[in-house]
Every structure is written in structure tokens, then in C-alpha cells.
Amino acid sequence: MAKDKISISAWTVILSHVLLSRDARWKTLVVVEDIAFYRSCLNYCDKRFGVCRTLGKLPDFCLLWLIQRLVAYGAPQHFVLRKRAIRAQAMQSVEQGAEQIVVIGAGFDILAFATAQAFSQVRCFELDVPSMCEHKVQVLKDCYGKLPGNFFAAGVDLSLVPMRDALAALPGFSREKATLFIAEGVVMYLTEESVSAMFSDVHAAADSSEVLFTAIAKPPKPKENIWSRIRSLFLGYNKEAFSWCMEAVQMAGFLRERGFGEQYHNGYVELQKDLRTQKELDQLERQNGEYLVYAASV
Numbered sequence: 001m002a003k004d005k006i007s008i009s010a011w012t013v014i015l016s017h018v019l020l021s022r023d024a025r026w027k028t029l030v031v032v033e034d035i036a037f038y039r040s041c042l043n044y045c046d047k048r049f050g051v052c053r054t055l056g057k058l059p060d061f062c063l064l065w066l067i068q069r070l071v072a073y074g075a076p077q078h079f080v081l082r083k084r085a086i087r088a089q090a091m092q093s094v095e096q097g098a099e100q101i102v103v104i105g106a107g108f109d110i111l112a113f114a115t116a117q118a119f120s121q122v123r124c125f126e127l128d129v130p131s132m133c134e135h136k137v138q139v140l141k142d143c144y145g146k147l148p149g150n151f152f153a154a155g156v157d158l159s160l161v162p163m164r165d166a167l168a169a170l171p172g173f174s175r176e177k178a179t180l181f182i183a184e185g186v187v188m189y190l191t192e193e194s195v196s197a198m199f200s201d202v203h204a205a206a207d208s209s210e211v212l213f214t215a216i217a218k219p220p221k222p223k224e225n226i227w228s229r230i231r232s233l234f235l236g237y238n239k240e241a242f243s244w245c246m247e248a249v250q251m252a253g254f255l256r257e258r259g260f261g262e263q264y265h266n267g268y269v270e271l272q273k274d275l276r277t278q279k280e281l282d283q284l285e286r287q288n289g290e291y292l293v294y295a296a297s298v
């Protein structure tokens with residue numbers, strides 16, 4: 001990613017939160033406390049990036065429609081629901097003794113920062129490529145002033161730096177502390193080799209670790225229509241092409257080989273099913289869908 005760029009996919013995730021917070025049907029899904037920060041991120045991006053400024057001028061319904069055309073039907077709701085599910089699991093892990101959390105490819109996500117604020121005994125780290133990390137920290141400082149002493153954001157490109165080196169460089173990271181690693185909407189952008197090394201490194205990095213991450217079963221079909229071309233154009237803006245995917249049924253085996261036991265996975269449709277009409281569910285079923293996985297070291 002060029003030095004001054006942000007991740008368009010990270011921007012799309014928070015844009016979806018802000019759009020749904022203004023939508024009569026969906027606004028109760030969104031965590032109210034997070035929205036002020038996500039709005040600040042959007043304002044920050046509007047001021048600096050023409051692509052965000054231009055798209056941000058479109059009416060809400062048009063943006064929601066566009067996100068669904070470019071990502072998948074139900075994607076804005078999925079982004080909100082996956083964040084809620086990740087937060088709930090993270091809170092449970094902290095209650096059960098996790099003393100460190102590491103958010104990998106954090107984008108504009110607020111979880112590490114919010115956890116650091118709420119739990120002074122938990123050390124909270126986040127990693128993202130250097131340019132993205134710099135922009136995010138700037139918005140955090142603009143919004144909250146001083147950052148908590150137990151929060152640390154590191155700029156590191158995980159396609160260039162092995163995860164074990166990135167973790168070793170985190171100030172105060174301790175392998176003796178029970179650690180929750182979170183990778184939301186990230187592994188699909190990495191190569192198979194990087195993903196494999198990442199899980200092995202994460203397992204080796206702490207005596208007791210949990211992983212919470214999303215994966216895609218299949219990448220969208222290669223350029224076959226105008227929408228897939230536009231999608232590639234957007235992802236190509238900062239070289240975020242889908243790379244790694246794995247069917248949900250194969251995930252437990254993949255994780256077992258790297259020292260983790262899968263506890264559960266939740267699919268795209270499962271996350272939304274209680275909120276949808278039958279007609280909508282039929283449409284959701286046709287998506288390739290991203291799923292959320294939680295596993296613990298064995």
C-alpha cells in the first residue's frame with residue numbers, strides 16, 4: 001500500500017456501520033458507542049482521500065446498494081454482525097482470563113482500543129500495514145487525546161515481516177500471558193504460505209492462545225461482469241486482492257495441524273438468519289459467504 005493510502009476495505013467496513021446506524025431497520029444492531037469514532041474515521045478519510053470523498057457524497061441507500069453489489073448481498077449487515085460476535089467472544093475470553101489481545105489487520109476497528117480503556121490489566125495490541133496504522137492512530141489521538149498505556153499499535157506489513165518477528169517487536173508482549181489473537185477480514189488477502197506461517201507463529205508465540213478470525217470459503221468468480229471488474233478496481237486501489245480461501249468444513253483440520261482445536265464456526269447466513277425474511281434468506285444462501293472461526297491452542 002502506498003505510504004499515504006488507507007485500506008478501502010477497512011473504510012467500507014466502517015462506512016457500513018455508519019450507514020446502518022442511520023437506517024430505521026438496522027440501527028439497533030450497531031454498537032452506539034463505536035459510531036462516533038467510526039464517523040470521525042470517515043470524516044478524516046473524506047478530507048484526505050478523493051475516492052472516499054466522492055463516494056461519501058452518494059445517498060445512503062445508494063452506498064448500501066453499491067456495497068452489496070461489490071461485496072455481497074447482506075455484506076453491510078454482516079460487517080456489523082461479525083464485529084458484534086467478535087466483541088462478545090473477546091469479552092468472554094477476557095472474563096475467562098485472557099491477559100493480552102492482538103488484533104491483526106485492525107483497520108479502523110475500535111476493539112483493541114476499547115478493550116484497553118475498559119480493562120487496564122489487559123494489554124491490547126494491534127497490527128496493520130504502516131500507512132494504515134499511522135492514519136488510524138492519528139484519528140484515535142484526534143478523538144481521544146492520550147492513548148491508554150496498555151494500548152499499542154504497530155505498523156507492519158505481514159506479507160514482508162513474519163508474524164513471530166512482528167510479535168517479538170511488540171513492547172511488553174509476553175509469551176507467558178494467555179492471549180487472544182483476532183484477524184477480522186484479513187486472512188483472505190494473504191497468501192497460503194503467509195496464513196499457514198501466521199497460525200504456526202501465533203501458536204508458538206504464547207503458551208496459551210486463542211484465535212478468532214474470519215475466512216472466506218471461495219473467492220468471488222474471476223472477472224465475469226461489470227461488478228467484478230469494479231470490485232477488482234477498488235481492491236486493486238491498494239492491492240487488496242482476495243487470495244486465500246478455505247471451505248468451513250476443512251478449517252478444523254487446517255487448524256489442528258497448526259496446534260489449534262476449533263471450538264465453533266459461524267457462517268454468513270447463520271449470523272443474519274434471525275433478522276431476515278425468507279426471501280432475503282434465499283438470496284443470502286446464494287453468497288459464497290465469509291465465516292467466523294474461534295479456536296484455542298491444544
Ligand SMILES: C[S@@+](CC[C@H](N)C(=O)[O-])C[C@H]1O[C@@H](n2cnc3c(N)ncnc32)[C@H](O)[C@@H]1O
Pocket residue numbers: 007009010013014104105106107108109127128129132156157158159160183184185186189
Ligand atoms: C477488510 S480490512 C479489515 C479491517 C478490520 N479488521 C475490520 O474488520 O474492520 C483488512 C485489513 O487488513 C490489513 N492488511 C491487509 N494486508 C495486510 C498485511 N500484509 N499486513 C498487515 N495488515 C494487512 C488492511 O490494511 C486492512 O486494514
